[in-house]
Amino acid sequence: MMRILFFAQLKDVTGRAELEWPEAAAMSPAQLWDRLEQLWPAISVHRPATRLARNGEYVGGDTLLEPGDEVALIPPVSGG
Amino acid sequence: MEIEVQLTTEPIEPPPMGAVLRGGSCGAWAEFTGVVRGEEDGRPIAALEYEAYEPMALRVMRDILARLGERHPCHAVRVIHRVGIIPVGEAAIWIGVAAGHRQEAFAMLSEFMDELKKDVPIWKRRALGPEEMPLRQSAGA
Numbered sequence: 126m127m128r129i130l131f132f133a134q135l136k137d138v139t140g141r142a143e144l145e146w147p148e149a150a151a152m153s154p155a156q157l158w159d160r161l162e163q164l165w166p167a168i169s170v171h172r173p174a175t176r177l178a179r180n181g182e183y184v185g186g187d188t189l190l191e192p193g194d195e196v197a198l199i200p201p202v203s204g205g
Numbered sequence: 206m207e208i209e210v211q212l213t214t215e216p217i218e219p220p221p222m223g224a225v226l227r228g229g230s231c232g233a234w235a236e237f238t239g240v241v242r243g244e245e246d247g248r249p250i251a252a253l254e255y256e257a258y259e260p261m262a263l264r265v266m267r268d269i270l271a272r273l274g275e276r277h278p279c280h281a282v283r284v285i286h287r288v289g290i291i292p293v294g295e296a297a298i299w300i301g302v303a304a305g306h307r308q309e310a311f312a313m314l315s316e317f318m319d320e321l322k323k324d325v326p327i328w329k330r331r332a333l334g335p336e337e338m339p340l341r342q343s344a345g346a
Contacts, residue, residue: 132258133328178326181261197258197326204255204262204286204327205239205298205318 127190129161130197135175138168151189157196175200206274207281210266212259214289217296223282225303235310237318239298241291245332252333255288255297258326262286269320272314277312279304284317286327292338 127148131139139161152160154177162169177184178197191198207225219236226234241253270282281303291297298319304310321327 130258132326133255133330178258178261181264183324195259199258199326200328202322202324202326203329204257204325205321 127192128195129157130195132198133200135168135171135198135200136175138171139165151191153189154184154186157190161198171198171200206271206279208267208270208274209281209283210263210270211283212257212262213285213287215287217285217287217299219285219299219301220283220339221282222281222301222303223283228280229278230305232305233304233307235302235307235314236302237298238296239318240296241293248332249335250288250293250332251335251338252292252313253297254290254330254333255286256328256330257286257288258283259288262309262326265325266321267319269324273316273320275311277304277309277316279309279313282313282317286329290333332346 127146129146131142131144131146136142157177158172162172176199178199179188179190179194181195181197183199222234225231242251245253266284266286270284274282279302281299284298287296287299300314302310302313304313
């Protein structure tokens with residue numbers, strides 16, 4: 126099981142704040158994005174500017190996302 | 206360096222810094238308050254709604270402060286960021302810094318705000334127009 130979290134405009138695109146994925150194998154961020162784009166094609170415009178966090182830490186494109194992870198999609202932030 | 210970070214849905218009430226200042230080693234106490242403006246993208250608004258990925262936002266804020274503290278040694282830093290609906294004129298963020306001298310305190314305030322706006326997962330979710338506020342307030346009453 127992998128838990129995917131959506132924030133800000135990505136919550137609007139997907140219509141949800143989170144998704145529980147019955148994932149049995151690790152996947153790369155690119156594979157995750159490809160699958161999300163299959164579910165919500167409109168999410169693709171956000172892909173270039175959105176960072177991924179794995180269990181609360183920003184990760185690069187070469188990090189494997191494992192079953193049991195909480196993966197957050199972080200669009201450009203605007204706090205303060 | 207003492208670090209405290211907090212997210213709240215309530216109006217921000219800056220905490221007293223008495224104990225830190227009474228220690229005798231602080232020569233500077235600097236505060237910054239970020240306030241919601243009455244205009245967003247050129248149109249008048251009544252409030253902004255903020256959203257956070259709370260556990261990560263708290264951790265990233267702590268990490269930024271600890272890192273900045275190595276360059277700008279301070280005695281204590283406290284940050285409170287409000288989330289949810291924040292009416293115009295109210296504080297979205299408050300920072301208080303106690304330091305030996307003003308240079309470290311000002312640098313900490315300024316550089317923390319720059320880093321916050323790059324890396325802390327907090328978002329201005331949407332602007333609420335004046336017409337939306339009475340409905341929201343009565344719905345929550």
